[in-house]
Amino acid sequence: MSELQALRFYFDPISPYAALAFWQLPEALAGHNVVVDYVPVLFGAMLKANGQKGPAEIETKRAWTYRQVLWLGREQGLALPAQHPFNPLALLRLAWACAPEGQTPSRWVVEQVLNHVWLGQGADANAPERLQALAERLGPRRSADEEMAKQRLRQATDSALAAGVFGVPTIEWQGKLFWGQDALPMLCAAMEGDPWFASGAWVDAGNHPAGVQRL
Template identity: 50%
Template sequence: MTARHITFYLDFVSPYAWLAFEQLPQALEGLSWHASYRPVLLGALLQQHNNPGPAGIAPKRDWTYRHAAWLGHSLGCGLDLPARHPFPPLPLLRQALMCSRDGSINRFVAGTVLRHVWLGGHDALDPARLDALAGVLALQVQGEPDTALARAKDLLRANTDAAAARGVFGVPAFEVDGRLFWGLDGLPMLRACLQGDAWFDGPQWAAAASVPQGLGG
Protein backbone atom coordinates (compact mmCIF):
# COMPACT_ATOMS: atom_id res chain seq x y z
CA MET A 1 0.00 0.00 0.00
CA THR A 2 1.32 3.44 -0.93
CA ALA A 3 1.77 5.72 2.05
CA ARG A 4 -0.54 8.74 1.95
CA HIS A 5 0.99 12.14 2.47
CA ILE A 6 -0.42 14.53 5.07
CA THR A 7 0.52 18.20 5.31
CA PHE A 8 0.17 19.26 8.94
CA TYR A 9 -0.20 23.05 9.30
CA LEU A 10 0.69 24.30 12.78
CA ASP A 11 1.55 27.34 14.84
CA PHE A 12 3.22 26.70 18.18
CA VAL A 13 0.95 29.22 19.91
CA SER A 14 -2.02 26.85 19.51
CA PRO A 15 -2.66 24.36 22.33
CA TYR A 16 -4.63 22.19 19.93
CA ALA A 17 -1.62 21.98 17.63
CA TRP A 18 0.27 20.36 20.51
CA LEU A 19 -2.59 17.99 21.28
CA ALA A 20 -3.06 17.02 17.62
CA PHE A 21 0.68 16.52 17.18
CA GLU A 22 0.71 14.09 20.08
CA GLN A 23 -2.46 12.28 19.01
CA LEU A 24 -1.73 11.94 15.29
CA PRO A 25 0.20 8.62 15.51
CA GLN A 26 -2.49 7.03 17.69
CA ALA A 27 -5.33 8.42 15.59
CA LEU A 28 -3.82 6.93 12.41
CA GLU A 29 -2.43 3.73 13.91
CA GLY A 30 -2.38 0.85 11.45
CA LEU A 31 -2.55 3.09 8.37
CA SER A 32 0.24 3.85 5.90
CA TRP A 33 1.01 7.58 5.99
CA HIS A 34 3.73 10.15 6.38
CA ALA A 35 3.49 13.80 7.35
CA SER A 36 5.25 17.05 6.63
CA TYR A 37 4.92 19.68 9.34
CA ARG A 38 4.52 23.22 7.99
CA PRO A 39 4.69 26.17 10.41
CA VAL A 40 2.36 29.06 9.59
CA LEU A 41 1.47 32.32 11.30
CA LEU A 42 -1.96 31.73 12.80
CA GLY A 43 -2.56 35.42 13.45
CA ALA A 44 -2.28 36.22 9.75
CA LEU A 45 -4.77 33.49 8.87
CA LEU A 46 -7.23 34.73 11.49
CA GLN A 47 -6.84 38.32 10.34
CA GLN A 48 -7.62 37.36 6.77
CA HIS A 49 -11.07 36.19 7.90
CA ASN A 50 -11.63 38.93 10.51
CA ASN A 51 -11.54 36.25 13.18
CA PRO A 52 -10.37 37.44 16.63
CA GLY A 53 -9.60 33.87 17.64
CA PRO A 54 -10.55 32.34 21.00
CA ALA A 55 -8.26 34.72 22.91
CA GLY A 56 -10.17 37.71 21.54
CA ILE A 57 -13.42 36.72 23.28
CA ALA A 58 -12.97 36.68 27.07
CA PRO A 59 -15.37 33.84 28.02
CA LYS A 60 -14.20 31.75 25.06
CA ARG A 61 -10.58 32.35 26.08
CA ASP A 62 -11.31 30.98 29.57
CA TRP A 63 -13.10 27.96 28.13
CA THR A 64 -10.38 27.26 25.59
CA TYR A 65 -7.73 27.13 28.30
CA ARG A 66 -9.83 24.89 30.52
CA HIS A 67 -10.73 22.61 27.64
CA ALA A 68 -7.15 22.33 26.36
CA ALA A 69 -5.80 21.63 29.85
CA TRP A 70 -8.46 18.98 30.37
CA LEU A 71 -7.67 17.34 27.05
CA GLY A 72 -3.98 17.24 27.88
CA HIS A 73 -4.88 15.50 31.12
CA SER A 74 -7.44 13.12 29.67
CA LEU A 75 -5.34 12.16 26.65
CA GLY A 76 -2.29 11.54 28.80
CA CYS A 77 0.09 13.84 26.91
CA GLY A 78 -0.05 16.70 29.38
CA LEU A 79 -0.61 20.39 28.74
CA ASP A 80 0.55 23.19 31.01
CA LEU A 81 -0.58 26.69 30.14
CA PRO A 82 2.41 28.94 29.48
CA ALA A 83 3.14 31.81 31.86
CA ARG A 84 1.48 34.17 29.36
CA HIS A 85 -0.74 33.46 26.40
CA PRO A 86 -1.29 34.34 23.67
CA PHE A 87 2.20 35.54 22.83
CA PRO A 88 3.90 36.60 19.58
CA PRO A 89 5.04 33.25 18.11
CA LEU A 90 7.41 34.64 15.47
CA PRO A 91 10.64 33.76 17.33
CA LEU A 92 9.54 30.14 17.66
CA LEU A 93 8.27 29.85 14.10
CA ARG A 94 11.50 31.27 12.73
CA GLN A 95 13.64 29.09 14.99
CA ALA A 96 11.83 26.02 13.71
CA LEU A 97 12.11 27.08 10.08
CA MET A 98 15.83 27.67 10.41
CA CYS A 99 15.85 23.87 10.41
CA SER A 100 14.20 23.71 6.97
CA ARG A 101 15.07 24.38 3.37
CA ASP A 102 11.62 23.84 1.87
CA GLY A 103 9.13 25.07 4.50
CA SER A 104 8.60 21.70 6.18
CA ILE A 105 10.15 20.68 9.49
CA ASN A 106 10.66 17.18 10.81
CA ARG A 107 8.79 15.68 13.73
CA PHE A 108 11.73 16.12 16.09
CA VAL A 109 11.85 19.87 15.49
CA ALA A 110 8.07 20.27 15.70
CA GLY A 111 7.86 18.27 18.92
CA THR A 112 10.80 20.06 20.52
CA VAL A 113 9.26 23.49 20.00
CA LEU A 114 5.76 22.37 21.00
CA ARG A 115 7.05 20.85 24.24
CA HIS A 116 8.99 24.06 24.90
CA VAL A 117 5.66 25.92 24.90
CA TRP A 118 3.16 23.45 26.31
CA LEU A 119 4.96 21.50 29.02
CA GLY A 120 6.17 23.03 32.26
CA GLY A 121 4.10 26.21 32.39
CA HIS A 122 7.02 28.51 31.58
CA ASP A 123 7.26 31.71 29.55
CA ALA A 124 7.66 30.55 25.95
CA LEU A 125 9.64 33.68 25.05
CA ASP A 126 11.93 33.83 28.06
CA PRO A 127 15.35 34.73 26.56
CA ALA A 128 17.25 32.08 28.50
CA ARG A 129 14.78 29.41 27.44
CA LEU A 130 14.95 30.55 23.82
CA ASP A 131 18.73 30.24 23.97
CA ALA A 132 18.38 26.73 25.39
CA LEU A 133 15.90 25.82 22.66
CA ALA A 134 18.30 27.09 20.01
CA GLY A 135 20.99 24.89 21.52
CA VAL A 136 18.80 21.79 21.33
CA LEU A 137 18.00 22.52 17.68
CA ALA A 138 21.49 23.65 16.66
CA LEU A 139 22.36 20.45 14.82
CA GLN A 140 19.12 20.71 12.85
CA VAL A 141 19.80 24.21 11.50
CA GLN A 142 20.31 24.23 7.75
CA GLY A 143 23.37 26.32 6.88
CA GLU A 144 24.93 29.26 8.68
CA PRO A 145 22.66 30.88 11.31
CA ASP A 146 22.34 34.27 9.60
CA THR A 147 21.51 32.70 6.26
CA ALA A 148 19.14 30.21 7.88
CA LEU A 149 17.29 33.00 9.71
CA ALA A 150 16.79 35.04 6.55
CA ARG A 151 15.53 31.93 4.77
CA ALA A 152 13.23 31.11 7.70
CA LYS A 153 11.52 34.49 7.45
CA ASP A 154 10.88 33.94 3.74
CA LEU A 155 9.65 30.40 4.32
CA LEU A 156 7.20 31.51 7.00
CA ARG A 157 5.66 34.10 4.69
CA ALA A 158 5.49 31.59 1.85
CA ASN A 159 4.00 28.88 4.07
CA THR A 160 1.34 31.21 5.43
CA ASP A 161 0.42 32.59 2.00
CA ALA A 162 0.23 29.09 0.52
CA ALA A 163 -1.88 27.83 3.42
CA ALA A 164 -4.31 30.72 3.01
CA ALA A 165 -4.54 30.01 -0.71
CA ARG A 166 -5.38 26.38 0.10
CA GLY A 167 -8.23 27.50 2.37
CA VAL A 168 -6.52 26.99 5.72
CA PHE A 169 -8.24 29.27 8.24
CA GLY A 170 -6.84 27.92 11.51
CA VAL A 171 -4.55 25.36 13.07
CA PRO A 172 -4.02 22.53 13.43
CA ALA A 173 -5.09 21.69 9.90
CA PHE A 174 -4.33 18.62 7.84
CA GLU A 175 -4.35 18.38 4.07
CA VAL A 176 -4.48 15.10 2.19
CA ASP A 177 -5.31 14.64 -1.49
CA GLY A 178 -6.59 18.21 -1.73
CA ARG A 179 -8.96 17.89 1.23
CA LEU A 180 -8.56 19.93 4.42
CA PHE A 181 -9.39 18.73 7.90
CA TRP A 182 -9.33 21.15 10.82
CA GLY A 183 -8.73 20.69 14.49
CA LEU A 184 -7.99 17.96 16.96
CA ASP A 185 -11.55 16.70 16.61
CA GLY A 186 -11.03 16.38 12.84
CA LEU A 187 -8.62 13.47 13.32
CA PRO A 188 -11.31 10.74 13.22
CA MET A 189 -12.59 12.21 9.95
CA LEU A 190 -9.04 12.28 8.57
CA ARG A 191 -8.63 8.63 9.51
CA ALA A 192 -11.88 7.71 7.76
CA CYS A 193 -10.71 9.47 4.61
CA LEU A 194 -7.39 7.63 4.64
CA GLN A 195 -9.24 4.35 5.15
CA GLY A 196 -11.31 4.95 2.02
CA ASP A 197 -14.68 5.56 3.68
CA ALA A 198 -17.26 5.67 0.87
CA TRP A 199 -18.79 8.83 2.34
CA PHE A 200 -15.96 10.81 0.78
CA ASP A 201 -16.94 9.58 -2.68
CA GLY A 202 -20.50 10.86 -2.25
CA PRO A 203 -21.93 14.36 -2.63
CA GLN A 204 -21.74 15.48 1.00
CA TRP A 205 -18.21 16.88 0.95
CA ALA A 206 -18.86 19.29 -1.92
CA ALA A 207 -22.42 20.03 -0.84
CA ALA A 208 -21.28 21.77 2.34
CA ALA A 209 -19.86 24.66 0.33
CA SER A 210 -23.09 25.21 -1.61
CA VAL A 211 -25.45 25.74 1.33
CA PRO A 212 -26.99 29.23 0.88
CA GLN A 213 -26.06 31.87 3.45
CA GLY A 214 -29.11 32.76 5.53
CA LEU A 215 -27.73 35.92 7.14
CA GLY A 216 -27.03 39.34 5.74
CA GLY A 217 -28.67 41.45 3.10
Protein backbone atom coordinates in the same frame (compact mmCIF):
# COMPACT_ATOMS: atom_id res chain seq x y z
CA MET B 1 1.74 -2.68 2.05
CA SER B 2 -0.97 -0.04 1.63
CA GLU B 3 -0.48 2.92 -0.69
CA LEU B 4 1.61 5.75 0.74
CA GLN B 5 -0.59 8.65 1.85
CA ALA B 6 0.77 12.21 1.92
CA LEU B 7 -0.44 14.62 4.60
CA ARG B 8 0.39 18.23 5.40
CA PHE B 9 0.07 19.30 9.03
CA TYR B 10 -0.31 23.08 9.35
CA PHE B 11 0.36 24.38 12.84
CA ASP B 12 1.36 27.32 14.99
CA PRO B 13 2.85 26.63 18.45
CA ILE B 14 0.51 29.26 19.88
CA SER B 15 -2.33 26.75 19.52
CA PRO B 16 -2.75 24.13 22.27
CA TYR B 17 -4.97 22.16 19.91
CA ALA B 18 -2.05 21.91 17.49
CA ALA B 19 0.02 20.32 20.25
CA LEU B 20 -2.79 17.94 21.17
CA ALA B 21 -3.30 16.88 17.55
CA PHE B 22 0.45 16.45 17.05
CA TRP B 23 0.72 14.16 20.08
CA GLN B 24 -2.32 12.13 19.00
CA LEU B 25 -1.35 11.81 15.34
CA PRO B 26 0.79 8.63 15.56
CA GLU B 27 -1.96 6.70 17.34
CA ALA B 28 -4.69 8.11 15.09
CA LEU B 29 -2.79 7.08 11.95
CA ALA B 30 -1.65 3.69 13.22
CA GLY B 31 -1.95 1.12 10.44
CA HIS B 32 -1.75 3.74 7.69
CA ASN B 33 1.26 4.14 5.42
CA VAL B 34 1.79 7.90 5.64
CA VAL B 35 4.34 10.64 5.16
CA VAL B 36 3.65 13.92 6.94
CA ASP B 37 4.98 17.37 6.10
CA TYR B 38 4.87 19.62 9.16
CA VAL B 39 4.27 23.21 8.06
CA PRO B 40 4.72 26.07 10.56
CA VAL B 41 2.38 28.97 9.74
CA LEU B 42 1.44 32.23 11.43
CA PHE B 43 -2.06 31.83 12.85
CA GLY B 44 -2.36 35.56 13.52
CA ALA B 45 -1.95 36.30 9.81
CA MET B 46 -4.79 33.88 9.04
CA LEU B 47 -7.04 35.58 11.55
CA LYS B 48 -6.24 38.96 10.02
CA ALA B 49 -6.82 37.71 6.47
CA ASN B 50 -10.25 36.38 7.42
CA GLY B 51 -11.28 39.24 9.70
CA GLN B 52 -11.50 36.97 12.76
CA LYS B 53 -10.57 37.11 16.42
CA GLY B 54 -8.58 34.29 17.96
CA PRO B 55 -10.15 32.13 20.68
CA ALA B 56 -8.02 33.81 23.35
CA GLU B 57 -9.24 37.27 22.26
CA ILE B 58 -12.84 36.53 23.30
CA GLU B 59 -12.89 36.44 27.09
CA THR B 60 -15.53 33.76 27.62
CA LYS B 61 -14.15 31.60 24.81
CA ARG B 62 -10.65 32.05 26.23
CA ALA B 63 -11.75 30.68 29.60
CA TRP B 64 -13.44 27.69 27.96
CA THR B 65 -10.45 26.99 25.72
CA TYR B 66 -8.06 26.88 28.67
CA ARG B 67 -10.37 24.62 30.67
CA GLN B 68 -10.86 22.23 27.76
CA VAL B 69 -7.23 21.92 26.71
CA LEU B 70 -6.05 21.41 30.29
CA TRP B 71 -8.56 18.59 30.59
CA LEU B 72 -7.70 17.09 27.20
CA GLY B 73 -3.97 17.31 27.81
CA ARG B 74 -3.90 16.24 31.45
CA GLU B 75 -2.29 12.86 30.66
CA GLN B 76 0.51 14.48 28.65
CA GLY B 77 1.13 17.07 31.36
CA LEU B 78 -0.02 20.04 29.27
CA ALA B 79 0.33 23.34 31.13
CA LEU B 80 -0.54 26.85 30.04
CA PRO B 81 2.53 29.00 29.35
CA ALA B 82 3.07 32.00 31.62
CA GLN B 83 1.54 34.32 29.02
CA HIS B 84 -1.03 33.37 26.41
CA PRO B 85 -1.54 34.44 23.74
CA PHE B 86 2.09 35.27 23.07
CA ASN B 87 4.06 36.24 19.97
CA PRO B 88 5.08 32.94 18.28
CA LEU B 89 7.33 34.45 15.61
CA ALA B 90 10.62 33.47 17.27
CA LEU B 91 9.53 29.83 17.52
CA LEU B 92 8.09 29.71 14.01
CA ARG B 93 11.24 31.18 12.48
CA LEU B 94 13.41 28.82 14.53
CA ALA B 95 11.47 25.84 13.20
CA TRP B 96 11.98 27.00 9.62
CA ALA B 97 15.66 27.73 10.31
CA CYS B 98 16.04 24.02 11.14
CA ALA B 99 14.49 22.83 7.87
CA PRO B 100 16.69 21.77 4.94
CA GLU B 101 16.25 23.85 1.81
CA GLY B 102 13.10 22.81 -0.03
CA GLN B 103 11.84 20.75 2.91
CA THR B 104 9.72 21.31 6.00
CA PRO B 105 10.95 20.86 9.59
CA SER B 106 11.28 17.30 10.88
CA ARG B 107 8.79 15.80 13.30
CA TRP B 108 11.47 15.89 16.00
CA VAL B 109 11.98 19.64 15.55
CA VAL B 110 8.24 20.27 15.68
CA GLU B 111 7.93 18.10 18.77
CA GLN B 112 10.63 20.08 20.56
CA VAL B 113 8.98 23.40 19.68
CA LEU B 114 5.50 22.32 20.79
CA ASN B 115 6.80 20.69 23.96
CA HIS B 116 8.75 23.87 24.74
CA VAL B 117 5.46 25.77 24.89
CA TRP B 118 2.98 23.25 26.25
CA LEU B 119 5.08 20.94 28.41
CA GLY B 120 7.09 23.76 29.96
CA GLN B 121 5.37 23.62 33.36
CA GLY B 122 3.95 27.10 32.91
CA ALA B 123 7.18 28.82 31.89
CA ASP B 124 7.32 31.82 29.54
CA ALA B 125 7.52 30.49 25.96
CA ASN B 126 9.51 33.56 24.90
CA ALA B 127 11.92 33.77 27.84
CA PRO B 128 15.32 34.52 26.21
CA GLU B 129 17.19 31.86 28.17
CA ARG B 130 14.61 29.22 27.25
CA LEU B 131 14.67 30.21 23.57
CA GLN B 132 18.47 30.03 23.59
CA ALA B 133 18.42 26.58 25.19
CA LEU B 134 15.88 25.38 22.62
CA ALA B 135 17.96 26.72 19.74
CA GLU B 136 21.08 25.01 21.10
CA ARG B 137 19.17 21.73 21.34
CA LEU B 138 17.78 22.02 17.82
CA GLY B 139 21.00 23.16 16.16
CA PRO B 140 19.38 25.17 13.32
CA ARG B 141 21.03 25.24 9.91
CA ARG B 142 20.91 29.03 9.91
CA SER B 143 19.96 31.85 12.25
CA ALA B 144 16.25 32.24 12.90
CA ASP B 145 16.79 35.97 12.40
CA GLU B 146 17.99 35.52 8.83
CA GLU B 147 15.70 36.70 6.06
CA MET B 148 15.45 33.18 4.63
CA ALA B 149 13.70 31.84 7.73
CA LYS B 150 11.33 34.81 7.76
CA GLN B 151 10.63 34.41 4.05
CA ARG B 152 9.88 30.68 4.34
CA LEU B 153 7.38 31.41 7.11
CA ARG B 154 5.68 34.10 5.02
CA GLN B 155 5.55 31.84 1.97
CA ALA B 156 4.17 28.92 3.96
CA THR B 157 1.46 31.10 5.51
CA ASP B 158 0.50 32.62 2.15
CA SER B 159 0.39 29.17 0.52
CA ALA B 160 -1.76 27.83 3.34
CA LEU B 161 -4.22 30.71 2.98
CA ALA B 162 -4.35 30.14 -0.79
CA ALA B 163 -5.18 26.48 -0.13
CA GLY B 164 -8.09 27.49 2.10
CA VAL B 165 -6.49 26.98 5.51
CA PHE B 166 -8.12 29.30 8.06
CA GLY B 167 -7.01 27.85 11.39
CA VAL B 168 -4.63 25.51 13.16
CA PRO B 169 -4.14 22.68 13.35
CA THR B 170 -5.27 21.81 9.84
CA ILE B 171 -4.35 18.58 8.06
CA GLU B 172 -4.50 18.46 4.27
CA TRP B 173 -5.11 15.13 2.55
CA GLN B 174 -5.81 14.83 -1.18
CA GLY B 175 -6.93 18.46 -1.36
CA LYS B 176 -9.32 18.13 1.58
CA LEU B 177 -8.75 20.16 4.73
CA PHE B 178 -9.48 18.77 8.18
CA TRP B 179 -9.43 21.47 10.84
CA GLY B 180 -8.91 20.93 14.51
CA GLN B 181 -7.69 18.25 16.86
CA ASP B 182 -11.20 16.78 16.95
CA ALA B 183 -11.16 16.23 13.16
CA LEU B 184 -8.67 13.35 13.40
CA PRO B 185 -11.40 10.64 13.37
CA MET B 186 -12.92 12.25 10.27
CA LEU B 187 -9.54 12.31 8.54
CA CYS B 188 -8.97 8.64 9.32
CA ALA B 189 -12.44 7.75 8.02
CA ALA B 190 -11.66 9.51 4.73
CA MET B 191 -8.33 7.72 4.40
CA GLU B 192 -10.03 4.39 5.06
CA GLY B 193 -12.52 4.91 2.22
CA ASP B 194 -15.63 5.99 4.11
CA PRO B 195 -18.27 6.11 1.31
CA TRP B 196 -19.64 9.42 2.62
CA PHE B 197 -16.67 11.23 1.09
CA ALA B 198 -17.36 9.81 -2.38
CA SER B 199 -21.11 10.42 -2.18
CA GLY B 200 -20.94 14.12 -2.98
CA ALA B 201 -21.80 15.07 0.61
CA TRP B 202 -18.40 16.72 1.17
CA VAL B 203 -18.82 19.04 -1.82
CA ASP B 204 -22.51 19.67 -1.16
CA ALA B 205 -21.90 20.67 2.45
CA GLY B 206 -19.25 23.17 1.39
CA ASN B 207 -21.61 24.74 -1.15
CA HIS B 208 -24.62 25.03 1.15
CA PRO B 209 -26.18 28.53 0.77
CA ALA B 210 -26.17 31.04 3.63
CA GLY B 211 -29.51 32.44 4.73
CA VAL B 212 -28.22 35.74 6.14
CA GLN B 213 -24.96 37.61 6.32
CA ARG B 214 -24.03 39.69 9.37
CA LEU B 215 -22.72 43.15 8.50
